Amino acid sequence: xxxxxxxxxxxxxxxxxxxxxxxxxxxxxxxxxxxxxxxxxxxxxxxxxxxxxxxxxxxxxxxxxxxxxxxxxxxxxxxxxxxxxxxxxxxxxxxxxxxxxxxxxxxxxxxxxxxxxxxxxxxxxxxxxxxxxxxxxxxxxxxxxxxxxxx
Numbered sequence: 001x002x003x004x005x006x007x008x009x010x011x012x013x014x015x016x017x018x019x020x021x022x023x024x025x026x027x028x029x030x031x032x033x034x035x036x037x038x039x040x041x042x043x044x045x046x047x048x049x050x051x052x053x054x055x056x057x058x059x060x061x062x063x064x065x066x067x068x069x070x071x072x073x074x075x076x077x078x079x080x081x082x083x084x085x086x087x088x089x090x091x092x093x094x095x096x097x098x099x100x101x102x103x104x105x106x107x108x109x110x111x112x113x114x115x116x117x118x119x120x121x122x123x124x125x126x127x128x129x130x131x132x133x134x135x136x137x138x139x140x141x142x143x144x145x146x147x148x149x150x151x
């Protein structure tokens with residue numbers, strides 16, 4: 001799909017949304033199926049238009065138990081807010097695992113919907129993002145601009 005951030009590639013299974021990636025990343029055996037991703041595309045467009053602060057989509061993610069726990073915590077970060085890698089590690093009861101949280105963020109298969117862009121350095125600085133720091137900054141900017149509409 002086209003977005004204010006450029007192209008996004010979405011993939012779904014019969015269980016739910018499985019991937020949102022930046023750019024056009026078509027697997028060699030993949031097919032484009034707008035109908036399978038219709039609801040996800042609609043909700044992402046609403047997000048970019050400032051009309052949605054929470055995604056309501058079935059997700060189909062797989063990962064290690066630690067990754068799944070991190071991705072679950074990411075979904076608890078309120079729209080328009082940020083927290084640090086250390087905050088996530090502490091919330092998981094693993095205060096020394098900030099680097100591991102960063103690696104789990106890096107492996108997040110469903111960008112934007114699982115909001116790893118809301119995780120920042122402990123000093124509030126923008127750090128690592130699979131799509132690039134400029135995209136992280138744009139996503140946080142979208143949320144800051146529209147945050148008042150949802151409070």
